[in-house]
Amino acid sequence: MLGKGGKRKFDEHEDGLEGKIVSPSDGPSKVSYTLQRQTIFNISLMKLYNHRPLTEPSLQKTVLINNMLRRIQEELKQEGSLRPVFPASSQPADSLSDSYREAPAPLSHPASPSAHPCDLGSTTPLEACLTPASLLEDDDDTFCTSPAMPPAAPARVSPPALPPEKDSFSSALDEIEELCPTSTSTEATTVAATDSPKGDSSESSLQKPEGLQEGRPDDSKLMDSLPGNFEITTSTGFLTDLTLDDILFADIDTSMYDFDPCTSTSGTASKMAPVSADDLLKTLAPYSSQPVAPSQPFKMDLTELDHIMEVLVGS
Amino acid sequence: MNCSDESTYGNKADIISTVEFNHTGELLATGDKGGRVVIFQREQESKNQVHRRGEYNVYSTFQSHEPEFDYLKSLEIEEKINKIRWLPQQNAAYFLLSTNDKTVKLWKVSERDKRPEGYNLKDEEGRLRDPATITTLRVPVLRPMDLMVEATPRRVFANAHTYHINSISVNSDYETYMSADDLRINLWNFEITNQSFNIVDIKPANMEELTEVITAAEFHPHHCNTFVYSSSKGTIRLCDMRASALCDRHTKFFEEPEDPSNRSFFSEIISSISDVKFSHSGRYIMTRDYLTVKVWDLNMENRPIETYQVHDYLRSKLCSLYENDCIFDKFECVWNGSDSVIMTGSYNNFFRMFDRNTKRDVTLEASRENSKPRAILKPRKVCVGGKRRKDEISVDSLDFSKKILHTAWHPSENIIAVAATNNLYIFQDKVN
Numbered sequence: 001m002l003g004k005g006g007k008r009k010f011d012e013h014e015d016g017l018e019g020k021i022v023s024p025s026d027g028p029s030k031v032s033y034t035l036q037r038q039t040i041f042n043i044s045l046m047k048l049y050n051h052r053p054l055t056e057p058s059l060q061k062t063v064l065i066n067n068m069l070r071r072i073q074e075e076l077k078q079e080g081s082l083r084p085v086f087p088a089s090s091q092p093a094d095s096l097s098d099s100y101r102e103a104p105a106p107l108s109h110p111a112s113p114s115a116h117p118c119d120l121g122s123t124t125p126l127e128a129c130l131t132p133a134s135l136l137e138d139d140d141d142t143f144c145t146s147p148a149m150p151p152a153a154p155a156r157v158s159p160p161a162l163p164p165e166k167d168s169f170s171s172a173l174d175e176i177e178e179l180c181p182t183s184t185s186t187e188a189t190t191v192a193a194t195d196s197p198k199g200d201s202s203e204s205s206l207q208k209p210e211g212l213q214e215g216r217p218d219d220s221k222l223m224d225s226l227p228g229n230f231e232i233t234t235s236t237g238f239l240t241d242l243t244l245d246d247i248l249f250a251d252i253d254t255s256m257y258d259f260d261p262c263t264s265t266s267g268t269a270s271k272m273a274p275v276s277a278d279d280l281l282k283t284l285a286p287y288s289s290q291p292v293a294p295s296q297p298f299k300m301d302l303t304e305l306d307h308i309m310e311v312l313v314g315s
Numbered sequence: 316m317n318c319s320d321e322s323t324y325g326n327k328a329d330i331i332s333t334v335e336f337n338h339t340g341e342l343l344a345t346g347d348k349g350g351r352v353v354i355f356q357r358e359q360e361s362k363n364q365v366h367r368r369g370e371y372n373v374y375s376t377f378q379s380h381e382p383e384f385d386y387l388k389s390l391e392i393e394e395k396i397n398k399i400r401w402l403p404q405q406n407a408a409y410f411l412l413s414t415n416d417k418t419v420k421l422w423k424v425s426e427r428d429k430r431p432e433g434y435n436l437k438d439e440e441g442r443l444r445d446p447a448t449i450t451t452l453r454v455p456v457l458r459p460m461d462l463m464v465e466a467t468p469r470r471v472f473a474n475a476h477t478y479h480i481n482s483i484s485v486n487s488d489y490e491t492y493m494s495a496d497d498l499r500i501n502l503w504n505f506e507i508t509n510q511s512f513n514i515v516d517i518k519p520a521n522m523e524e525l526t527e528v529i530t531a532a533e534f535h536p537h538h539c540n541t542f543v544y545s546s547s548k549g550t551i552r553l554c555d556m557r558a559s560a561l562c563d564r565h566t567k568f569f570e571e572p573e574d575p576s577n578r579s580f581f582s583e584i585i586s587s588i589s590d591v592k593f594s595h596s597g598r599y600i601m602t603r604d605y606l607t608v609k610v611w612d613l614n615m616e617n618r619p620i621e622t623y624q625v626h627d628y629l630r631s632k633l634c635s636l637y638e639n640d641c642i643f644d645k646f647e648c649v650w651n652g653s654d655s656v657i658m659t660g661s662y663n664n665f666f667r668m669f670d671r672n673t674k675r676d677v678t679l680e681a682s683r684e685n686s687k688p689r690a691i692l693k694p695r696k697v698c699v700g701g702k703r704r705k706d707e708i709s710v711d712s713l714d715f716s717k718k719i720l721h722t723a724w725h726p727s728e729n730i731i732a733v734a735a736t737n738n739l740y741i742f743q744d745k746v747n
Contacts, residue, residue: 036634040580043638055391056416059478059497060528060547061643064584067526072580 041072331734333721337401337409340725343371343732344411345739346396350380352413352466354424355741371741375424377466380415392417398483400492410469412492416479419494421470421505429457475501475511482532488539495532495544498525502556514562515544515554530645531591541566543593543600549586551602551611569600569611571618581633581642589645594654595726601657603648606630608659608669623669623676626661628699628710641715652727660719663708664735665695681719681733681740692742 044065051057328349335344343355356374383392394415402410408425433455438444478496485492493502493514500515515532519525528547535541540556552565573582585605592601600611602619606627609619625646629636636642641662648659660666661678669676678695698707721734729744 037580040634040637047640053390055393056385056388056479058643060530060587061640063525063528064547064587064643067583068580071583 037072037075041069044069044072326737329737331721331737331739332395332397333399334723334732334734334739335399335401335411336723336725336732337411338403338726340727340730342374342401342409343723343741344399344401344413345732345734346379346399346413347737348393348395350378350382350394350396350415352377352379352396352399352411352422354409375464375466377422379413379420379422379468380418383417397480400483400485402485403489405489412483412485414480414483414494417473417476419472419480419483419503420468421472422466423469424464424466427463427465428459428461430460431455432458470505470508472503472508472511475503481530484532484534484542486534486539487537491539493532493534493542495529497528500529500532500542500544500562512560514556514560516561516563530588533591533593536593536595536597538597543591545588545591545602547587548583549588549604551588551591551600553613567613567616569616569619571609577630579633581637584637584642585633590647592648592650594650595652596654599654601648601650603646603659605642605644605646608648608657610657610671621671623657623667625659625667626665626697628697632710636715639715641718644718644720646718646720647722649722649724651724651729658722658724658731660722660733662715662718663713664717664719665697666719666722666733679742681735681738681742682717683738 047065048062048069326349328347328351330348331345332348333344333346336342337344341357343357345353345355347353352375353373354375355371357369357371360369379396380394382394384390385392392415396413396415398412398414400412402412402421404410408423411422411424413420413422432439433453435449435452435455436444436446472494476494476496476499478498480494480496482495483492484495491502491504493500494511495501495515498516498518499513501511502514503511515529517527517529526548530545530547532542532544535543541553542556543551543553545551549570551569553567553569554562555566556562558564558566573586588602588604590603593599594601594610598613599620600613602609602611603625606629607625608623610621610623611619633642646660648657650657655672656668656670658666658668664680664682665678666681667676667678678697679692680695693706696704696707697713698704698709703709717736719733719735723732725731731742733740733742
């Protein structure tokens with residue numbers, strides 16, 4: 001399991017991370033506060049995405065983790081709006097969190113933690129302390145070894161990486177959007193008619209196509225300035241969508257898709273070949289004519305792809 | 316921080332998930348992860364063996380809930396018994412409510428110590444007799460037999476909860492009870508299984524806006540119109556069912572202002588209330604959050620009247636406890652019969668008692684190595700500083716897989732039941 005191997009390592013640095021309550025305004029301890037916050041953010045995401053229970057996950061736990069993530073995102077957003085230019089000393093920590101949130105928006109929701117393994121691989125001073133992330137880095141090496149990810153420029157990782165994959169992935173998104181009609185009312189009636197006990201899940205699944213569409217127009221804005229625009233609202237939306245969907249469609253493990261954007265551009269794509277966007281398109285095509293809730297076929301394919309990914313990655 | 320896997324020593328299905336004495340204390344029920352209920356009965360104290368106080372022996376065992384499969388969501392519904400609540404005894408039989416995540420059941424537990432003999436149409440083994448061979452008629456008589464305790468499901472209250480049931484509470488009118496899940500509370504009549512009233516609904520129209528869930532609920536012990544429910548944000552709401560059919564608007568709102576000096580990333584999570592209990596008097600409520608137990612006066616909403624630190628030494632470990640999910644453990648708390656002592660569990664099989672009058676507290680351990688029958692429990696101490704005394708245990712050696720989440724206190728005597736993973740410990744106050 002993902003956190004257990006590195007537990008000891010994490011404990012060693014525990015006191016440094018959580019010994020005292022650090023306020024964001026302290027100068028020298030600002031980095032450790034940011035570090036702690038980032039670690040908690042990572043842990044929270046892992047909890048939401050890597051959980052694959054046989055039974056329904058606890059709503060209370062999910063809500064609390066979700067609140068934690070939202071709070072951290074709010075904080076980051078506020079900090080971002082206060083300081084448009086980052087001082088060089090704190091750049092690694094901040095750009096880490098910046099690019100963390102920038103990358104998700106243009107891609108489909110499973111990619112919201114996607115940028116982070118790539119980015120963390122390039123911030124060497126921090127990786128030693130972030131055990132959950134460092135574990136991901138071990139996998140990350142095999143996926144993100146392409147020259148498109150220069151370690152020296154962590155801040156610039158996401159934008160150059162994004163445009164090439166954007167094409168293949170965005171075309172996949174186009175296909176998905178065709179399946180998901182924009183009018184939520186039609187979806188609501190069809191879904192509500194078929195399964196009333198599942199009213200909650202249909203509500204959440206309605207959010208997804210909306211979220212996907214919201215993400216697209218923001219691509220161009222994100223490409224422009226690095227520290228500037230944080231489309232927090234979008235990524236928050238994704239996050240919420242995903243977490244609630246994860247409660248309800250818990251058999252889908254989207255953690256494997258974290259690596260998709262990295263791999264489709266890298267030379268080590270051979271390992272991930274079966275999960276190319278083309279395959280996604282092919283498998284989605286037969287479902288386009290069905291009057292089923294659009295998230296359903298998407299999820300069923302994710303399960304299959306998920307299974308393939310598992311076999312390849314050997315987890 | 317150690318996490319030895321105690322559950323591997325025994326069957327996972329044997330993990331006790333709830334403990335409850337009945338109203339007289341004669342019976343003690345436990346529910347486990349495998350959906351079973353085991354009821355213990357206290358031995359009648361005999362005049363011959365005065366020194367041998369009434370011990371609890373197994374009275375009845377039955378399978379209350381079975382695992383189910385929700386085909387719509389493709390998820391299992393656990394058979395784990397979340398709560399058991401007894402009904403007050405009204406005749407020779409005993410009644411209790413047991414619930415898993417989705418279904419509440421009313422069980423009747425009754426004794427049979429006589430059986431009819433001398434049927435006309437059946438012989439002693441129950442085989443039908445040939446009517447041609449019957450020449451005389453006789454009246455069957457009841458003859459004593461070995462005591463048999465049978466449990467039968469009398470009512471099944473199903474399909475009323477979309478989310479996981481966390482609490483059930485019998486009303487003081489003995490005609491109704493409530494069941495609470497993460498977002499809704501339903502009121503049932505014992506006689507009606509196909510309908511329930513929804514009395515609290517905190518589900519937002521847009522699930523994206525959900526930030527708070529219901530964590531526990533209980534009826535007032537004397538006022539059948541009053542109940543409380545706690546939330547994941549550390550608040551308690553008291554509702555009056557006479558005010559309106561849907562009690563979304565509370566009558567009283569209990570919340571302690573946050574202590575700014577203790578603020579951390581985990582402030583919200585550790586403020587989530589895992590259990591709420593009215594005192595026997597009905598004047599106070601006790602709440603358990605991750606690090607403390609608080610006693611509130613119903614007449615004062617702005618802060619608790621008493622706060623007890625259960626294991627404050629964990630405050631500096633919250634990040635690790637968040638990572639290994641221990642921060643989400645739901646500890647219960649109980650009052651003693653006179654509301655003078657409160658008890659709750661902790662890690663390393665420790666449990667804590669707080670005397671509200673003397674302000675003294677004690678930490679005890681429920682473990683086989685440390686408790687021989689009739690041995691006196693030795694107080695334990697967790698050392699937080701650098702120097703560890705001989706008998707103390709350091710925070711880093713605590714076993715976080717050995718957690719005491721469920722405890723119960725006899726309604727009138729100083730007898731406590733403590734569930735430590737798959738083991739049940741019953742401790743009594745030593746006489747003379």
